[in-house]
Amino acid sequence: MHTTCPYKLDSWPRRQTKKPDVRYVDPCQNVRSLSWSEWRSKLSKRPRVLLADDYPEMLKAVSRLLAVDCDIVGTLADGSALLETARRLQPDIVVLDVNLPNVRSLEACREITRAHPQIRVIMFTALNDREISRVFLDAGASAFVSKLAAGELLETIKRLCVDPLSPG
Secondary structure, three states, rough: OOOOOOOOOHHHHOOOOOOOOOOOOOOOOOOOOOHHHHHHHHHHHEEEEEEEOHHHHHHHHHHHHOOOOOOEEEEOOOHHHHHHHHHHHHOOEEEEOOOOOOOOHHHHHHHHHHOOOOOOEEEEEEEHHHHHHHHHHOOOOOEEHHHOHHHHHHHHHHHEEEEHOOOO
């Protein structure tokens, strides 16, 4: 004799599994909680990078280096359009040469981070001077990477996109 179960499967209590909220600290906002899906999308999103360097060969080489893991949204060989391009493209990261022509890189770094606090600026230079590094970091740069150690650039970009407060 076959009897049917008096309970419908839909009526059984289901175990609620809620992913924990992740605490996220933005330097320009208060601490806030991100939902699990927001956090996962933040981690899985390819960083949008704007490159600014006066040497075309360096732009090509860095573009190739980063293209596997990043979206290169633009390249600039001249600083005259840097602020407008950063405003228009809204990259996650600006990789900025310290000696870019037609712009004072220190002032450009300060202006980008003031006007667009969500954009992280990485100073990229062949100079290895701690004083210059400190001045740019004080002006709002998130990191200072030597062109002689260009392999560290991708690591720095990834780190800043996951944890914007991590030291460069």
